[in-house]
Amino acid sequence: MQASPVPAAGGRRGEGAAHAKAILFGEHAVVYGAPAIAIPVDSLTAQATIERGGPAGLRIVSSLYTGPVDGAPARLTPVVTAIRASLERAGLGELARGEAGADGALVTIASSIPHERGLGSSAAVAAAIARAAFDLAGAELDGETLFDLVQTAERVAHGKPSGIDARTVAATGAIRFTRGAVAPIRIGAPLILAFADTGHPGSTAQAVGSVQALREREPASTDALLSRLAEIAEHSIEDLAAGDRAAVGAAMSEAHAILHRVGVSSDHLDAIVAAACAAGASGAKLTGGGLGGCVIAVASSTAHAEQIGAAMRDAGAERTWTVEVPAA
Numbered sequence: 327m328q329a330s331p332v333p334a335a336g337g338r339r340g341e342g343a344a345h346a347k348a349i350l351f352g353e354h355a356v357v358y359g360a361p362a363i364a365i366p367v368d369s370l371t372a373q374a375t376i377e378r379g380g381p382a383g384l385r386i387v388s389s390l391y392t393g394p395v396d397g398a399p400a401r402l403t404p405v406v407t408a409i410r411a412s413l414e415r416a417g418l419g420e421l422a423r424g425e426a427g428a429d430g431a432l433v434t435i436a437s438s439i440p441h442e443r444g445l446g447s448s449a450a451v452a453a454a455i456a457r458a459a460f461d462l463a464g465a466e467l468d469g470e471t472l473f474d475l476v477q478t479a480e481r482v483a484h485g486k487p488s489g490i491d492a493r494t495v496a497a498t499g500a501i502r503f504t505r506g507a508v509a510p511i512r513i514g515a516p517l518i519l520a521f522a523d524t525g526h527p528g529s530t531a532q533a534v535g536s537v538q539a540l541r542e543r544e545p546a547s548t549d550a551l552l553s554r555l556a557e558i559a560e561h562s563i564e565d566l567a568a569g570d571r572a573a574v575g576a577a578m579s580e581a582h583a584i585l586h587r588v589g590v591s592s593d594h595l596d597a598i599v600a601a602a603c604a605a606g607a608s609g610a611k612l613t614g615g616g617l618g619g620c621v622i623a624v625a626s627s628t629a630h631a632e633q634i635g636a637a638m639r640d641a642g643a644e645r646t647w648t649v650e651v652p653a654a
């Protein structure tokens with residue numbers, strides 16, 4: 327019989343979970359301090375368990391890699407960072423360091439959030455790990471410590487994260503985010519969104535880097551575009567509070583056109599946005615870093631969102647689904 331690459335731990339366990347996020351307005355501009363509006367997406371979640379026991383050292387079980395932490399591939403570095411930092415902050419540094427004679431730990435990660443699609447997968451996985459570590463330690467995890475831990479992992483994943491993903495994966499409703507601070511915003515009437523996944527990953531680090539390079543080459547025109555994204559985000563707060571679907575949709579389409587101009591859209595994203603609008607969406611845009619990833623479109627009802635979803639699939643989307651942001 328072959329030995330398992332990850333011996334069972336068999337000790338005390340800690341568990342944690344976090345949901346996905348979607349940015350309605352302000353991605354990329356938010357990196358430069360502009361406000362952005364984001365929502366939790368509860369239907370997609372990341373889960374982590376950390377089980378104490380077994381030989382010293384950390385072992386990981388995930389869809390991307392299973393084995394000792396030291397052999398984890400480079401793309402798991404943000405996850406490994408989240409595990410080590412969270413165990414240290416939870417007072418379980420001896421597990422994180424794998425000291426001789428100390429217990430080991432088995433970290434299991436499962437996520438339904440598609441990776442690199444602008445839905446906050448890396449932040450949600452880091453938040454789930456932080457919650458599991460504190461649960462294992464029997465310690466209280468406050469919101470600022472959670473934010474710091476997720477940002478520590480996000481800096482490894484993206485270089486210069488604004489913090490919007492870290493805040494939104496822990497939020498319970500729609501938020502306005504700027505420079506690390508969050509405030510809840512009012513949703514005057516249920517907002518029904520058709521989501522489409524292009525099926526293509528988009529690297530946030532690459533997208534943020536390309537906007538930065540554009541800003542260095544063409545500072546005045548790029549800053550004007552980023553300022554307009556900021557104005558749209560700020561103004562959308564009134565439209566969302568008023569439940570003005572037409573205005574929210576129009577603002578999304580304008581934001582998408584600007585995101586196209588700053589170079590973070592793609593032919594595929596543009597085709598899916600156009601198909602959603604042709605199917606009667608009030609407006610549509612890419613969400614998150616772009617270059618690949620997802621589109622969101624404003625629908626008038628759940629049935630309408632399904633029709634828009636079908637049109638987006640005809641335009642090449644790999645998968646579509648509907649999210650209702652409740653009035654709050």
Ligand SMILES: C[C@@](O)(CCO)CC(=O)[O-]
Pocket residue numbers: 349352353354355356357444446484486487488489490491530533534614615
């Ligand atoms: C593209 C970006 O604005 C949103 C990524 O979800 C990057 C960031 O805010 O860190």
